[in-house]
Amino acid sequence: MHMKRCRKCGAPLSISRVRKWNSDGTSTSRFSDSGARFCQIECDEMRCIIEGISSCVGHSIENLQIDCQRKAARSSMDKYLSGAHGLAGSWARTRVVGWPLSARAMNATGVGLGQGYTEMLAHEKGRMCRFRVWHPYCAPLLVGDLWGMFEALNNFTVEAIWVEEGDSITVTLEKVKDDLVWEDPFRRPLKKMPTLPGEVKFDRCERCGVPREFTRSIEWDIRRGIANNRITGRREATIVVEALNAVVGELTVEAGDMVPRALCEIEQDYITGVMGDIALPNTVREYRMLLDEMRVQGMGNPVDVRKEGDVLTVRVDNPFSEPLLAGKVAGYYQVLEHAGPRVTWTSADEGYTMIQAWPA
Numbered sequence: 001m002h003m004k005r006c007r008k009c010g011a012p013l014s015i016s017r018v019r020k021w022n023s024d025g026t027s028t029s030r031f032s033d034s035g036a037r038f039c040q041i042e043c044d045e046m047r048c049i050i051e052g053i054s055s056c057v058g059h060s061i062e063n064l065q066i067d068c069q070r071k072a073a074r075s076s077m078d079k080y081l082s083g084a085h086g087l088a089g090s091w092a093r094t095r096v097v098g099w100p101l102s103a104r105a106m107n108a109t110g111v112g113l114g115q116g117y118t119e120m121l122a123h124e125k126g127r128m129c130r131f132r133v134w135h136p137y138c139a140p141l142l143v144g145d146l147w148g149m150f151e152a153l154n155n156f157t158v159e160a161i162w163v164e165e166g167d168s169i170t171v172t173l174e175k176v177k178d179d180l181v182w183e184d185p186f187r188r189p190l191k192k193m194p195t196l197p198g199e200v201k202f203d204r205c206e207r208c209g210v211p212r213e214f215t216r217s218i219e220w221d222i223r224r225g226i227a228n229n230r231i232t233g234r235r236e237a238t239i240v241v242e243a244l245n246a247v248v249g250e251l252t253v254e255a256g257d258m259v260p261r262a263l264c265e266i267e268q269d270y271i272t273g274v275m276g277d278i279a280l281p282n283t284v285r286e287y288r289m290l291l292d293e294m295r296v297q298g299m300g301n302p303v304d305v306r307k308e309g310d311v312l313t314v315r316v317d318n319p320f321s322e323p324l325l326a327g328k329v330a331g332y333y334q335v336l337e338h339a340g341p342r343v344t345w346t347s348a349d350e351g352y353t354m355i356q357a358w359p360a
C-alpha cells in the first residue's frame with residue numbers, strides 16, 4: 001500500500017483527515033459532530049492496563065472492551081454518515097461500490113493511526129465481511145472498531161467471530177438484524193467530557209495542521225501498520241478515550257473504587273518500568289517538561305505544576321482519565337524523588353483534576 005503524505009511535513013494524510021489537535025490539550029475526531037476524543041498511547045501500556053485491570057477484577061475484561069469500542073466506533077461512524085456529511089455518507093453506505101472503497105480508506109486510516117494493517121479476505125454484499133488484520137495494536141479494541149464501523153456503514157446489526165493467529169487476527173462479521181440495534185442501550189454510556197478552553201500552542205504544519213511535535217516523533221512502518229516513537233523506540237497507537245472511560249466506568253460500578261486505584265498503580269508501575277534508573281533533577285522545571293508531552297498525546301493540558309517541600313501538585317485541564325494521569329504523575333515522582341509516593345486526584349466533573357503526590 002502506498003500511504004499518501006502531506007507534501008510539506010510528511011504526516012500521513014489519513015491522520016489529518018480524521019484527527020485534530022486542539023488548543024485545550026485535547027485531540028478529537030475531525031467529524032466534529034461525532035464527539036469522539038482521541039489520545040496517543042503506547043501499545044505495551046495499553047496491554048499492561050488490560051492485564052492489570054483484569055487481574056484486579058478477577059476476570060478478563062476483553063468482552064467489555066470490545067463492547068465499548070464497538071459502541072464508540074458505531075456511534076461515531078453513524079453520526080458522521082447521517083450528519084452534515086449526508087451526501088458522502090449515503091455514498092459510503094451505497095452497497096454497490098461503497099464498502100470495498102470504505103474498507104480501503106479504513107485501512108489507510110488504521111495504518112496512519114498505528115493500529116495495524118487490514119486486508120479484506122471476503123465480502124458478500126449486504127451480508128458479511130471477513131478481514132485479516134496484521135499486527136493489531138490491541139486485539140479487543142480492533143475487533144470493536146471493525147464491528148462498529150461495519151454496522152454503521154451498512155446500517156444493520158452484526159455478529160462477530162474472531163480468531164487470533166500469531167501476530168494477526170481474522171474477524172468475520174455477519175448480518176443478524178436490519179437496522180442498528182443495541183440490546184442494552186443505557187449500559188456502558190459513552191460520556192462526552194466537559195472541556196475548558198486553553199492556550200496550547202503547537203508548531204503546526206501550515207498545510208495539513210498536524211503538529212510537527214507529533215510528526216517528528218513518529219516513524220511509520222506502512223507495510224505493517226505500525227507507528228513507532230523515534231525517541232523511545234516503543235510502538236504507539238491512537239485510541240478512543242470515551243471507550244476506555246466506559247470500560248473503567250462499568251468496572252467501577254461492578255467492583256468499586258479499587259478499579260481506578262488499580263489503574264493509577266498500573267500506570268505508575270509502567271512509567272517507572274520504562275524510565276528505569278534515569279537520573280533527572282527533581283525540579284519543577286523537569287516535572288513540567290515531562291508533563292508537557294501529554295498535550296500532543298491528547299491526554300490533557302497541565303496548566304499548573306508546583307512543588308512545596310516534598311508535595312507535588314499538578315492541575316490538568318481536560319484530563320482524558322484522572323486515575324491514569326495520577327499514575328503518570330506518581331511514576332514521575334517515584335523516578336525523580338527515588339521514593340514511591342502517595343497520590344490523590346479529584347474528579348474532573350468541572351473539566352479539570354488536581355493531582356497531588358507526596359512521600360508515602
Ligand SMILES: [Zn+2]
Nearest residue numbers: 006009205208
Ligand atoms: Zn503537513
